[in-house]
Amino acid sequence: MIEVRELSKRYGRATAVDNLSFTVRPGAVTGFLGPNGAGKSTTMRIVLGLDAPDTGEALVGGRRYATLRRPMSEVGALLDANAVHGGRSAYDHLLSLALTNGIGPARVREVLEQVGLSDVARKRAGKFSLGMKQRLGLAATLLGDPAVLLLDEPVNGLDPDGVRWIRELLRSLAADGRTVLVSSHLMSEMALTADRLIVIGRGRLIADTSVRELEARFQRGVFVRSPRALELTDALRNAGAEVVKESDEALSVHGMGVDGIGEIAAARSIPVYEVMPRSASLEEAYLELTADSVDYRAAR
Numbered sequence: 001m002i003e004v005r006e007l008s009k010r011y012g013r014a015t016a017v018d019n020l021s022f023t024v025r026p027g028a029v030t031g032f033l034g035p036n037g038a039g040k041s042t043t044m045r046i047v048l049g050l051d052a053p054d055t056g057e058a059l060v061g062g063r064r065y066a067t068l069r070r071p072m073s074e075v076g077a078l079l080d081a082n083a084v085h086g087g088r089s090a091y092d093h094l095l096s097l098a099l100t101n102g103i104g105p106a107r108v109r110e111v112l113e114q115v116g117l118s119d120v121a122r123k124r125a126g127k128f129s130l131g132m133k134q135r136l137g138l139a140a141t142l143l144g145d146p147a148v149l150l151l152d153e154p155v156n157g158l159d160p161d162g163v164r165w166i167r168e169l170l171r172s173l174a175a176d177g178r179t180v181l182v183s184s185h186l187m188s189e190m191a192l193t194a195d196r197l198i199v200i201g202r203g204r205l206i207a208d209t210s211v212r213e214l215e216a217r218f219q220r221g222v223f224v225r226s227p228r229a230l231e232l233t234d235a236l237r238n239a240g241a242e243v244v245k246e247s248d249e250a251l252s253v254h255g256m257g258v259d260g261i262g263e264i265a266a267a268r269s270i271p272v273y274e275v276m277p278r279s280a281s282l283e284e285a286y287l288e289l290t291a292d293s294v295d296y297r298a299a300r
């Protein structure tokens with residue numbers, strides 16, 4: 001579990017994180033979203049004890065990072081995939097990390113296998129593509145078999161196969177009961193990977209929600225098609241729904257879900273050909289949520 005409580009951080013006159021509170025629970029992938037400069041990296045650095053907050057605190061498993069006895073076995077973090085010693089082989093890079101944390105070489109081979117780098121383990125990491133460096137960074141993250149994982153933009157630089165692989169890896173790590181926090185500025189990616197979403201803008205919390213709740217919140221009514229649309233309109237209105245006629249057969253219904261519409265139609269034996277909830281895509285929902293928090297926007 002990760003707990004962020006009333007966290008604030010300024011750099012000079014810029015407020016990076018502004019009284020931010022949220023909890024990331026185990027057993028789910030939680031997407032950490034926000035436009036550029038929203039404060040995601042700063043928050044992650046504070047959770048990892050790499051930066052000190054001005055006020056508030058961040059706890060991992062109920063404790064501050066600095067007080068964890070075996071940090072690598074409790075938290076795995078991938079902040080910058082390029083942070084490897086280019087002259088070392090992938091194996092040596094991981095081995096040096098492992099040995100300084102009381103982890104043996106067998107585990108190094110295991111994580112290399114897990115991220116698909118076994119065949120290039122003896123190659124210099126400096127020669128790796130960004131995608132391979134991301135895999136190596138993930139291997140380092142997994143070395144201590146930690147219960148909490150924090151990953152900053154892990155799909156950057158990965159090809160579609162790599163993106164799918166990382167998505168499945170994160171989901172399986174969460175299914176094992178781990179706490180997984182993944183930052184991204186791509187809602188489309190998070191919609192496929194995450195169960196929960198924490199959205200921030202200008203350092204403040206905008207939404208702390210499940211993907212499903214967000215979809216429901218941005219629902220745009222229900223599309224209904226029936227050959228007896230007029231009759232159905234009366235029945236739905238009598239039951240309190242708002243109904244807009246779209247064509248002779250098609251209606252847009254607001255204030256009532258698909259179940260209610262189905263029951264009313266069935267009770268009157270009105271045939272219905274289509275009943276479809278219309279929601280904004282999560283991408284649209286995200287843009288709407290963060291519209292006031294974007295610093296730089298292209299003219300339209």
Ligand SMILES: Nc1ncnc2c1ncn2[C@@H]1O[C@H](COP(=O)(O)OP(=O)(O)OP(=O)(O)O)[C@@H](O)[C@H]1O
Pocket residue numbers: 011014015016017034035036037038039040041042043185
């Ligand atoms: N070390 C620093 N010194 C000065 N300002 C900083 C520093 N780190 C972050 N900032 C500022 O704090 C704000 C939040 O930055 P942060 O990198 O945390 O955002 P982010 O959500 O991770 O953005 P991105 O998606 O662009 O990586 C920005 O305005 C940034 O310029």
